[in-house]
Amino acid sequence: MNDDTKTATGNDYRDTLFLPKTEFPMRGGLPKAEPKWIARWDEMRLYDRMREDAKKRGAKPFILHDGPPYANGPIHLGTAMNKILKDLVVRGHQMLGYDASYIPGWDCHGLPIEWKVEEEFRAKGRTKDDVPGDEFRRACRAYAEKWIEVQKQGFRRCGVEGDWDHPYLTMNYESEAATVREFLRVAMSGRLVRGSKPIMWSPVERTALAEAEVEYHDRKVPVIWVKFPVQGEDFSVVIWTTTPWTIPANQAVSFNPSISYGLYEVESVMNEEELGFAPFAKPGDKYVLADALAQSVMDSAKVSGFKRLQDVNPEGWTLTHPLHTLSDFYKHPIPMLAGDHVTDDAGTGFVHTAPAHGEDDFLVWIASGHKASDIRDIVNEDGVYEHPDLPDALQGLDIIRTSGKKRGEQGKANPEVMRLLTEAGNLLSRGVTTIRDAHSWRSKAPVIRRATPQWFISMDKPGANGAAPLRELALKALEDTGFTPPSGRNRITSMVADRPDWLISRQRNWGVPITLLVSPDGQPHTYALPEDKANEVNKRILDAIAAEGVEAWFSADAATFLDGIADPAGWEKVTDVLDVWFDSGTTHAFTLRDRGIIDENSGQADVYLEGSDQHRGWFQSSLLECCATRGMAPYKQVVTHGFIVDSEGKKMSKSLGNTVEPEQVANQFGIEILRLWTASSDFTEDLRISDDILKTNAESYRRLRNTLRYLLGALDGYSEAEAVDPADMPGLERWVLHRLAESDALVRKSYETFDYKRIMSAMLNFCGVDLSAIYFDIRKDSLYCDAPSDNRRKAARTVMSLVLERLVTWLAPIMPFTTEEAFLMSQFAGRADSVHLLTFPDTPKSWLDAAHAARWEKIFKVRRVVTGALEVERREKRIGASLEASPEVYIEDKTLIDAFEGESPADLFITSGAKLVHGEGPADAYRLEDTPGVAVVPAKASGVKCARSWKYFDPATADPEFPDITPRDAAAVRELRGAA
RNA sequence: GGGCCGGUAGCUCAGGUGGUUAGAGCGCACGCCUGAUAAGCGUGAGGUCGAUGGUUCAACUCCAUCUCGGCCCA
8 A cells, every 4th residue: 555545643444444245256257157057057947947937927928939950960159149049039038027938949850860870871881772761760860869969068058048858859759740740731731732843853862952952062064055957947056055964855945035146157167277176167057046145156166257147036946856866766846935044145045945954944845835744854863864765875874973982973974965966966066164053962962953753832722622822821921920130021021922832852761751642643642532531541640650650651551541441552652751841840830839838720939030041941931831731920020140250241161260169169258258249249130250259248248247246245234124215315326216217128128129239238338337437436435434324325225236136137138147146146135046037127117217317417417527627637647536636617507507406516526525616617727628618627635635435624624533534434433333 | 143131430339211520338548546456437549431423402321333241042
């Protein structure tokens, strides 16, 4: 202690002061503390207790239905953030007074797991065909279980509260049974269709793939220009394609009537010496090309000179297949089809059309009046040419290699087709290019488009009994759904409006079976049989699955389900499984409805909350499934979050080295820092994270923690008996109550609307400015020095108690660990075993007093000028602590002076004295530009320094018994001695 | 290439229907305190509101184009 702080007598009054006293440490030690709190909550069955308490309160239910993460790997920052966000929603609503239950779930079926398990079998020398279906599915189940456990521990470590002992799993037997039940319900609704259309097909995995199962990569491919001779003319239409293997399946050529076409004649070609090869084009050849592309096609064909002969209109032409010399199979006429998908941006202005192998091709084929049944399907499930009428040269060629070291590379089909085209004289040119093309998500091998029979849920077919088409139902349901952020509605609506039929069949093992029996004439039993018979069959299927699980379907034959209902002769059992999106689309049924949480037919979850990518995923699959079965959305509200990016706004990737792992954050900072980060970010957009950003949040944490600590310290020994009625409190306390009431409204509204960043910024401001910089700083003197019986001190402690009670609950959803720690050390600990069993305390509206608050804003305005003036004194070394000053404050505006009515300006300025004077003040007084009419003349406080409160005072006023302290301090010390 | 969304101080965020010198907290710099002390207080410096063009008396706020980034799709 330096000499300046010594007082005349040197008496030490320190132990007569009421300094903050608490066991609540300044630092949280979160990484170590958090797991202990989780264990404690586990032990006390906190989640169950929350449910029981809510039921006792008669609380209104609030259901956030969990979107299931896929059970095939550890959690990462994105999944952690997703679960933390859900936890904020659930805890926030629980404390708002709702019964906010939360059942976490997992998505378990599907290709990624199946692929992984296949790999494991392969490592043991067993191929997929060696492993019986049931054994394979058991292995998949075990694989999913393993990761579910890992993820569960990860999520729990994040402080996410929920029914972890009873999660939902899409692979639970009752879930699978429910999924079958839901599927049959869709089938009976009349929306199921069997179609054959080009879909993405992976020859490597021998399966159809959905959009969600493919990814796009650059790939080097051959590019060819092919001549299609026009019948009855001496010229050819030229097409361009990067899939030579589809030429044998060509059935048409498309053009666009809005493109201008011309007939071109080759005059000269580049010579063989220059090129090293002879160009295929010959002088005199005549081609039809889009005018915009003629030059580039001629360049590619190494034509050095050409002329345009005339305008042409391709409409109505019939072409000859470029391989027509090869086989009778290619003697068929090739029509010209008009289509908007043809452009003159690239290529030739004509598009070779193989309806079995392209979405556009298929559509233009059907649109021009051709039949789906006339589509030539010459590629089998291995991606190999196979058709009885195919010429021998093509039979058995593979498009993509499906095994060995070169798996995924180009097979024999492309080169052989090019060779045959050359032989036929119809190859104009060839080259190599790079395109972005679909690849299987798992094997990374390219996929092809192939027409196969598949099951679809129709978007546009009216439902049974006159029900509206699914698309119409879904669009209507979206109108009735709330969206956070609002742009989500627009996004999902346009997707639903445009989406094709839902392809739900997969030729795989690990999934819920498509429990259909197909009649001899190709109809599913749900249509082929009369409704009552179909229902009988359905009941038999459901009973079997209820008894033995889905294996009952896989192991049975069609007769098992038909005997006695229909003649099983000629019927076939479908062996496909359902798209996993169908599983996840039914989670509302087996999680919420079957458990009695919402009504079977009319119930809805309050919120579905997922990443914005789920507009095309779970939000949509759930919407479509529920609309098909119940005519409404399964949710009232959809909340979406963005994705985590680094400090530059770039997405996280291992190759960029900018990833952050949840475990690493938990160990370095504590997971609560990640929760703080989640809460303070605008989750509706992308969320930026970096080490610096986490450090900033650790600073915020410190401020919040220290505020709690100061309150706990100041409230040492406090009890309700000390409480002062607000009416008897000083103005400053009533101002704090006003701020508390304002904050209460803000906090409640923000929790209702998921606006956590607003809570964070409000709480940080409240703790940092209102409390720490203003209220605590001013009331420190009263708290430390006033007598225990002093009304001002009691009022301060009353207010602090009210503040603590609120802070600890308002922050509990965001900081469950630290608020629990503070709560259990507070005088409120007796109210409940956990802060999480409380709701936000009622905050009387009467605390709100706008006029009073306005008055205090005036006081703070003057105060800012005073602190500014003192800063100058400090800089000039005339004072150190503000108690060494006693300023004169000149105020022109009478209303500003009136604001101080009944207050002690010196206390508010934390000076030893202060004088307010109505007037302009001397010219050299300190002024602030933005506070005109206020002038401060700083002056050193006179008198001696009180040995107890360190305030300067006139010794002549001292109590004779205590000459070295102020009369206020003397009274306090006397009271203490009397009490002792 | 298409659909949707976004780019405000070093960081996280505020900025109804366009209108005086664009705000807050944190961080930073400097100073104070040493009875909240690996804390607390004060003062201060930081922004061509992604860029350009336009509408307007007036634009961070409206329109267009571009750019960067994100999600989804091709």
